[in-house]
Structures are given as structure tokens and as C-alpha cells.
Amino acid sequence: xxxxxxxxxxxxxxxxxxxxxxxxxxxxxxxxxxxxxxxxxxxxxxxxxxxxxxxxxxxxxxxxxxxxxxxxxxxxxxxxxxxxxxxxxxxxxxxxxxxxxxxxxxxxxxxxxxxxxxxxxxxxxxxxxxxxxxxxxxxxxxxxxxxxxxxxxxxxxxxxxxxxxxxxxxxxxxxxxxxxxxxxxxxxxxxxxxxxxxxxxxxxxxxxxxxxxxx
Numbered sequence: 001x002x003x004x005x006x007x008x009x010x011x012x013x014x015x016x017x018x019x020x021x022x023x024x025x026x027x028x029x030x031x032x033x034x035x036x037x038x039x040x041x042x043x044x045x046x047x048x049x050x051x052x053x054x055x056x057x058x059x060x061x062x063x064x065x066x067x068x069x070x071x072x073x074x075x076x077x078x079x080x081x082x083x084x085x086x087x088x089x090x091x092x093x094x095x096x097x098x099x100x101x102x103x104x105x106x107x108x109x110x111x112x113x114x115x116x117x118x119x120x121x122x123x124x125x126x127x128x129x130x131x132x133x134x135x136x137x138x139x140x141x142x143x144x145x146x147x148x149x150x151x152x153x154x155x156x157x158x159x160x161x162x163x164x165x166x167x168x169x170x171x172x173x174x175x176x177x178x179x180x181x182x183x184x185x186x187x188x189x190x191x192x193x194x195x196x197x198x199x200x201x202x203x204x205x206x207x208x209x210x211x212x213x214x215x
Contacts (some may be wrong), residue, residue, distance in 0.1 A: 061139040069124065069144050074150050077121045084114040091126050099169065106165050113158045120151035156187040 056064070087110055090096060124144035131140050160183030168176025196201065 021114050059083045059137065062141050066128075066137060066144070069141065069148060070150055073121055073124060073151075076148065077118075079155055079159070080114060080117045080151075081123060083110075083155075083162055084118065086162065087114055092208060102173075103165060103168060106161065106168070110158060110161045110165065113154055117151055117154040117158060120147055120154060123147045142184065152191065155183075155189060160184050160187060 071160075087107070090107065124140075124147050127143055127147075128140055131137075158171035160180055163183045164176045164180035
């Protein structure tokens with residue numbers, strides 16, 4: 001009788017998962033942070049470590065962030081292609097020989113910036129291919145985000161420079177410098193100041209409102 005009772009009761013040395021399984025319920029892991037209790041037949045998953053209104057693991061968050069970065073890269077690459085195509089077409093126009101030394105120098109600088117922007121836009125894809133299948137998605141997302149930020153800086157310089165070149169060629173040097181300054185102000189206002197204002201406004205909201213997921 002004693003041996004039967006001993007066989008039916010779970011061993012005191014068994015972990016919480018085995019004890020839960022012996023009782024017929026789901027295995028509950030105690031003392032293992034970041035792991036959610038799973039139902040029988042289902043694999044456990046890492047718990048969400050952020051209070052942002054989303055129920056996702058760090059790997060799921062990395063996958064989502066990577067997809068968002070790809071969407072942003074597509075938009076940035078479209079701008080690079082438009083400006084780059086314009087610069088390439090200019091060199092084959094009959095009036096290209098009318099550019100003075102300053103305008104030609106500015107043109108060559110802009111062509112170089114277009115090449116840098118294209119390289120920065122493609123770098124995250126090359127990075128993803130190099131780390132593919134190695135479980136480094138979080139690192140890929142972090143580096144790709146920095147590359148995207150650098151690409152946006154180059155695109156800002158490229159957009160302002162192209163505008164300045166056109167105004168300089170058509171209206172003169174003073175108009176070209178004015179267009180360069182105006183373009184810089186517009187880019188800084190839309191790409192730097194406006195996002196920071198949005199971040200400050202969100203930071204001033206109550207925490208329960210900030211954590212509400214977007215619809």
C-alpha cells in the first residue's frame with residue numbers, strides 16, 4: 001500500500017513543470033522569467049517584455065520592425081531613383097555644356113550623393129543576406145535602422161542640392177543659394193522638428209493613453 005501511494009504522488013524533487021504535468025494540468029514554469037505557461041501540446045513562448053499594447057515576443061517584434069524598415073526603404077529608394085535619374089539625364093542634355101565651374105562641381109557632388117544614397121538603401125538587404133538563418137534578426141534591425149537614418153540624411157542633402165542647382169542655372173547664383181537654404185529649412189522642419197514635436201506630445205500623455213495600440 002505504501003509503495004502504491006509513493007508511485008502515485010509526484011516526487012518532491014520534480015520541477016514545477018513535471019508537477020503540473022503529473023496533475024493533468026498545463027505545465028507552469030515558476031522561476032523562469034520570460035516564459036509563458038503553455039497548454040498541453042503547445043510550445044512555450046517568450047513573454048512580451050514591453051508595455052506597449054502589443055502581445056508579441058522579442059522575435060516577433062524584430063520581424064515586425066524589419067518589415068516596417070523595408071517599407072521605409074522602398075519609399076526612400078523611390079526618392080533616390082527619381083533624383084538620380086534626373087541627374088543622369090541632365091548630363092546628356094545639349095545645354096549641359098553651359099554649366100559653369102561651380103555648377104559642374106555641384107552636379108558631381110550631387111551625383112556622388114545619389115550613389116551613396118543608393119548604396120545605403122541596399123545595405124540592409126545585403127546585411128540581412130549575410131546574417132540570414134543565424135538568429136540575428138534583432139541585430140539586423142538595429143543596424144538597418146541606423147543605415148536608414150544615414151540614408152535619409154544623404155537624401156535630404158541630395159534634395160536640397162538638386163533644387164539649388166536648378167535655381168542656380170535658371171535664375172542665378174543668388175537664387176541658387178536661397179533655394180539651398182529654403183530646402184534645408186523645409187527638410188529640417190519636416191524630418192527633424194515635426195517628429196520630435198510628436199514624440200514630446202506623446203510623452204506628455206498619461207501612461208495608459210500612451211500604451212493604447214493604434215487602430
